[in-house]
Amino acid sequence: MRLSRYFLPILKETPGEAQVVSHQLMLRAGMIRQTAAGIYAFLPLGLRVLAKIEGIVREEMDRAGAIEVLMPTIQSADLWRQSGRYEAYGPEMLRIKDRHDREMLFSPTAEELFTVIFQNGAKSYRDLPRNLYQIQWKFRDEVRPRFGLMRGREFLMKDAYSFDLDFAAAKHSYNRMFIAYMRTFARMGLDAIPMQADTGPIGGDLSHEFIVLAPTGESDVFYDEAWLAARDTSAVDADDADALEHSISGLNTDYAATDEKRDLAAEAAAGDRLKTSKGIEVGQVFYFGDKYTKAMGVTVQGSDGQPVTPLMGSYGIGVSRLLGAIIEARHDASGIVWPDAVAPFKVALINLRVDDAACLAACEGLYAELTANGVEVLYDDRDERGGPKFATADLIGLPWQLVVGPKGIANGVVELKRRATGEKTELPMADAVARLLA
Amino acid sequence: MRLSRYFLPILKETPGEAQVVSHQLMLRAGMIRQTAAGIYAFLPLGLRVLAKIEGIVREEMDRAGAIEVLMPTIQSADLWRQSGRYEAYGPEMLRIKDRHDREMLFSPTAEELFTVIFQNGAKSYRDLPRNLYQIQWKFRDEVRPRFGLMRGREFLMKDAYSFDLDFAAAKHSYNRMFIAYMRTFARMGLDAIPMQADTGPIGGDLSHEFIVLAPTGESDVFYDEAWLAARDTSAVDADDADALEHSISGLNTDYAATDEKRDLAAEAAAGDRLKTSKGIEVGQVFYFGDKYTKAMGVTVQGSDGQPVTPLMGSYGIGVSRLLGAIIEARHDASGIVWPDAVAPFKVALINLRVDDAACLAACEGLYAELTANGVEVLYDDRDERGGPKFATADLIGLPWQLVVGPKGIANGVVELKRRATGEKTELPMADAVARLLA
CATH class of the missing domain: 3.40.50.800 (Anticodon-binding domain)
Structure with missing residues (x-):
């Protein structure tokens, strides 16, 4: 590309509106422009990076056996009433009425729709396991959008949903995504530490947030400094459930947790190696069992002819947020220092x-x-x-x-x-x- | 891909909801599912075709010198007030209020936003010509959505916007898009005939719709049957303005027009070669001069130091609609017959x-x-x-x-x-x- 024919509006001054370095650099480097509070246009240079990040996420999802689909951004409120979430979801949900006064919404997440689409296509135990994913724009009406792409309102997300017949299979699906996430972030030049995360009212310990350490992060995190040594996951065989479980257990022996899941005994054991930092969440893996399939009455026929309620997990990556996270981790006084794999x-x-x-x-x-x-x-x-x-x-x-x-x-x-x-x-x-x- | 692990919910029966063959076949072949009126989820097979079509459109836009950007789907009403279109746009615009009661909308088209983004990055005559495009989801709240993806509410569109200093340059930009469209549709195995189209209150003859002939189309079209012979545009040099103008004039000697632009004298001259059909619009190229730049006060500094108001054109392709159009043109009694370039x-x-x-x-x-x-x-x-x-x-x-x-x-x-x-x-x-x- 010849710069004389390109569209790269560099700013000489650091814009006052930007508080964090990634936001400042993205504006200065002509990558993005704000078009409304927390809503951004991607200029050519920014879009090229977004496409590179999206490409890596897609390759690792495909490699992990997930199948790509694409849901609409606008959904019917009725769908969300089936799961009981329409009233429960807070003011972050952008609620819309169409010309016929029907209640619609801009998808902030898509558990309900994936559950319905799965049921439409899967009838028997032979149709499981399945993991369906999409890379699509979401909207969350943050009360105070900030930090550029890191807490915007319209954002690009990869969301995957796994469906399994029993807990052992569901755990394997979870592990496959876990290792895929390790690989995804490593390819982008990021040290993203998986941390035990809160599972809310569902309970259990099957939720991890992948967190990039950065002083501008919004979460407080606590971790064993041993995590700062890179972990090589390239040789792990994700098809072998036992080997995969063993690998992930081995990865996770060192302590790392978000604020909600601190373990003071483990922290004491870490001693001098315990570090605290701010962190940017770039991905989350979450097992929630039959929460949606049960509420929405989804079953498949089991091998014995009896109905089985599939168990689900969901797996998110903040694709557009990663632009910010990578810049936070990779810049110097002169500007951005792109890792090769995501450079525009x-x-x-x-x-x-x-x-x-x-x-x-x-x-x-x-x-x-x-x-x-x-x-x-x-x-x-x-x-x-x-x-x-x-x-x-x-x-x-x-x-x-x-x-x-x-x-x-x-x-x-x-x-x-x-x-x-x-x-x-x-x-x-x-x-x-x-x-x-x- | 192994079918035993894929997600391909084939339907044996033709769904009653589908009136046209492309809609029927897309449902039966497990490509799409309706999730609300005129809103569809793309299942794996459908998404693969969508990605192929998108890839061809992108390649031909890049080849024509257009530069890809990406605008948000949700825009501020204020932006549309600047052009005077917010009140004028009909009930097809999906109007939204956010949590702070600000008026927003789901972009049905993006002239305003591209104009603003262009002005933000272009200051001088040296920054023109430019043609910026995106491939992004749009929403038009059709009163009666039908025919599957062909008249849906949420749809994927390629929209490009050219900016030039004078009419001759703007005409060349128009011609570049014209020839890019000929190539784009030819690569997809479609005979898409460019037809003179109505320019509305702006007037002039610089608007063409690219129409695929099909009995299920919504427009009445009139054309010289000579158009049915394929036109080879592969050797046209789009960088040479005169040669390009000459080529396009040569392509367009045969009569073809939509209902609004019929020329009865030209039809009489065509004699027995005049044919009439229904057609599906898959693209449109449109020159509208300073309509938006003037309304929104956009100028650049000319070579003489004086301000110049750039002249614009816009260029749309219905990316998701093309799935339907291609199937309408390429199927038989047993199912779909994909052209090689877009096959999943x-x-x-x-x-x-x-x-x-x-x-x-x-x-x-x-x-x-x-x-x-x-x-x-x-x-x-x-x-x-x-x-x-x-x-x-x-x-x-x-x-x-x-x-x-x-x-x-x-x-x-x-x-x-x-x-x-x-x-x-x-x-x-x-x-x-x-x-x-x-």
């Missing part, structure tokens, strides 16, 4: 002298070659000096900067800078291309 | 005897090999007889059926059937794989 482009190609024929020819050649080989390049071909170009590249945080200037070209070299470390290397053009293709 | 899977792999070790081994081998080579396979591994398996494969309309039975396997052959023609070929397994990989 891989390379900023910087032409220091657009009026120099040799520089121009070199840049055009590099742009054509890299693009033809599938490398995502943002080519700064604007008629500007080097200073603003470097500042823009640092601010938007692409993993690599490929800098082409007249002096280097005279010597047959270009400069390659790694954004995360600041390391710069002068090297022949062909070598720079080879490194970017590797 | 390329191949139905049918095991006629899951209890036969040789059949099972052959199928597992074929499934692994095709999948590893990137071929999308729906593998019917259910414990069912051949009859229902063939009926399902015909109904869901995948382009190829690869049939594995004990008799063939004993002779080292499988059967490959082309859904569109019914042509069947017996051939060695390796040859079948080679043909599917070609």
